[in-house]
Amino acid sequence: MIEHTSLVRVRYAEADQMKYAHHSNYIIWFELARIELMRSVGISYADLEQKGYLLPVLEVHVTYLRPARFDDRLKILARLPKKPGAKFRIEYEVRNEEEKIICSGYSSHGFISADYKATRPPRSFMQALEPYF
Amino acid sequence: MIEHTSLVRVRYAEADQMKYAHHSNYIIWFELARIELMRSVGISYADLEQKGYLLPVLEVHVTYLRPARFDDRLKILARLPKKPGAKFRIEYEVRNEEEKIICSGYSSHGFISADYKATRPPRSFMQALEPYF
Amino acid sequence: MIEHTSLVRVRYAEADQMKYAHHSNYIIWFELARIELMRSVGISYADLEQKGYLLPVLEVHVTYLRPARFDDRLKILARLPKKPGAKFRIEYEVRNEEEKIICSGYSSHGFISADYKATRPPRSFMQALEPYF
Amino acid sequence: MIEHTSLVRVRYAEADQMKYAHHSNYIIWFELARIELMRSVGISYADLEQKGYLLPVLEVHVTYLRPARFDDRLKILARLPKKPGAKFRIEYEVRNEEEKIICSGYSSHGFISADYKATRPPRSFMQALEPYF
Numbered sequence: 128m129i130e131h132t133s134l135v136r137v138r139y140a141e142a143d144q145m146k147y148a149h150h151s152n153y154i155i156w157f158e159l160a161r162i163e164l165m166r167s168v169g170i171s172y173a174d175l176e177q178k179g180y181l182l183p184v185l186e187v188h189v190t191y192l193r194p195a196r197f198d199d200r201l202k203i204l205a206r207l208p209k210k211p212g213a214k215f216r217i218e219y220e221v222r223n224e225e226e227k228i229i230c231s232g233y234s235s236h237g238f239i240s241a242d243y244k245a246t247r248p249p250r251s252f253m254q255a256l257e258p259y260f
Numbered sequence: 261m262i263e264h265t266s267l268v269r270v271r272y273a274e275a276d277q278m279k280y281a282h283h284s285n286y287i288i289w290f291e292l293a294r295i296e297l298m299r300s301v302g303i304s305y306a307d308l309e310q311k312g313y314l315l316p317v318l319e320v321h322v323t324y325l326r327p328a329r330f331d332d333r334l335k336i337l338a339r340l341p342k343k344p345g346a347k348f349r350i351e352y353e354v355r356n357e358e359e360k361i362i363c364s365g366y367s368s369h370g371f372i373s374a375d376y377k378a379t380r381p382p383r384s385f386m387q388a389l390e391p392y393f
Numbered sequence: 394m395i396e397h398t399s400l401v402r403v404r405y406a407e408a409d410q411m412k413y414a415h416h417s418n419y420i421i422w423f424e425l426a427r428i429e430l431m432r433s434v435g436i437s438y439a440d441l442e443q444k445g446y447l448l449p450v451l452e453v454h455v456t457y458l459r460p461a462r463f464d465d466r467l468k469i470l471a472r473l474p475k476k477p478g479a480k481f482r483i484e485y486e487v488r489n490e491e492e493k494i495i496c497s498g499y500s501s502h503g504f505i506s507a508d509y510k511a512t513r514p515p516r517s518f519m520q521a522l523e524p525y526f
Numbered sequence: 527m528i529e530h531t532s533l534v535r536v537r538y539a540e541a542d543q544m545k546y547a548h549h550s551n552y553i554i555w556f557e558l559a560r561i562e563l564m565r566s567v568g569i570s571y572a573d574l575e576q577k578g579y580l581l582p583v584l585e586v587h588v589t590y591l592r593p594a595r596f597d598d599r600l601k602i603l604a605r606l607p608k609k610p611g612a613k614f615r616i617e618y619e620v621r622n623e624e625e626k627i628i629c630s631g632y633s634s635h636g637f638i639s640a641d642y643k644a645t646r647p648p649r650s651f652m653q654a655l656e657p658y659f
Contacts, residue, residue: 143410155284158284197572273542276538277545292405306464330439410575420553421550452587
């Protein structure tokens with residue numbers, strides 16, 4: 128298992144007229160957190176793309192438990208629970224400053240090549256994850 | 261059951277460097293489509309908020325089947341399958357110009373009052389939906 | 394001179410907690426309107442990119458005169474005042490449903506090739522504009 | 527004069543299919559930087575709004591000199607050059623990791639009250655700025 132926590136502060140542009148962080152932003156914070164999760168074990172998502180691997184989202188699920196508001200500092204925990212194959216799932220938990228879980232969710236992903244065909248994960252990706260599983 | 265289809269064209273700002281419409285945008289298109297679904301039966305979401313009712317998202321699920329790209333014209337079908345109570349679910353299907361389903365999903369919602377407490381749906385909302393269920 | 398008007402309805406996600414359409418959205422509406430301006434004279438911006446031409450923004454200016462709000466229907470006028478060379482400027486005016494100007498602005502652009510070097514506009518682009526200047 | 531530098535890393539969702547950070551994001555980074563500029567002298571923009579003051583954008587100008595790309599770490603310098611009155615201007619410079627200026631701009635602002643009328647800045651705001659001018 129790998130876990131990593133990223134910090135974000137809710138931007139003014141991210142809050143809606145309900146005075147809540149608009150629910151679409153969690154999807155963007157999840158993405159940011161999974162990119163930092165990869166970086167924490169030495170995988171640069173930018174490099175993966177430059178080598179011709181893309182990692183589109185196949186599925187996303189979000190459960191909103193409590194609102195976040197403008198200026199709140201949030202902790203976005205991303206977790207890779209199982210060794211990935213061609214497809215894998217990442218789980219997320221968002222906590223506010225009081226350490227309350229305000230949101231949970233998951234996303235699933237599959238590697239594709241630059242010509243948009245399903246492909247196996249690159250060897251360097253699997254090697255970077257090896258020590259954790 | 262109520263169904264309504266909204267049309268969107270993928271904006272340049274919505275496409276990412278994978279040349280896909282970024283997956284977060286579907287959440288925004290779903291929202292737009294459910295607001296138009298309500299409008300199609302005479303419910304103005306803007307009016308609901310002015311009367312002190314908010315309708316936050318409790319849960320959202322998206323399955324991405326095929327990519328959309330910049331400039332694509334998409335059909336966003338929103339469907340209210342069952343008569344809503346204090347909570348309800350809306351289902352979505354996104355089709356491209358070839359009428360292929362590229363995405364499906366759902367969102368669930370619950371009414372809250374302007375002071376952020378759970379509340380029953382306003383009478384006018386239920387009356388507008390009455391003929392369809 | 395070429396002018397074209399595009400219509401947008403302010404999305405829920407575009408309004409901020411001031412209950413104004415967030416000022417960053419006008420930039421995205423300008424972009425949408427200049428893409429439709431080009432389409433109105435037979436130029437597909439998507440095609441331009443596929444042929445290896447990019448058209449980044451060099452400068453943008455926006456003057457906000459009145460707010461727009463969620464659900465407002467706006468008219469985004471884009472105008473190409475002069476025959477473009479390697480660089481050109483597009484002007485914008487945003488009107489609300491009462492036909493009041495709520496925003497004006499301009500953007501300037503220059504063609505670059507797919508390897509990010511400045512380049513002359515493609516011949517097809519200049520030919521499409523020929524009749525208007 | 528007050529200056530403050532905020533750090534952002536370009537999010538995946540912020541890059542477009544030109545592989546540039548989409549030009550609309552600079553507006554959002556400017557906003558984030560001016561909120562941090564205020565925080566650096568003890569002004570919470572969130573508090574200002576809770577006290578009934580809004581600070582909409584009247585004008586914004588951006589000059590794009592070099593692109594930013596996904597995963598780049600950027601420094602957003604915000605500068606308040608003159609003691610504000612009812613209206614004021616903030617200037618911005620964005621630098622990349624090589625310390626090159628990639629973007630400059632400014633925004634102008636005016637205080638309004640919660641009922642959307644022009645108003646003088648709150649006393650606490652002026653007092654917080656006093657030592658710097």
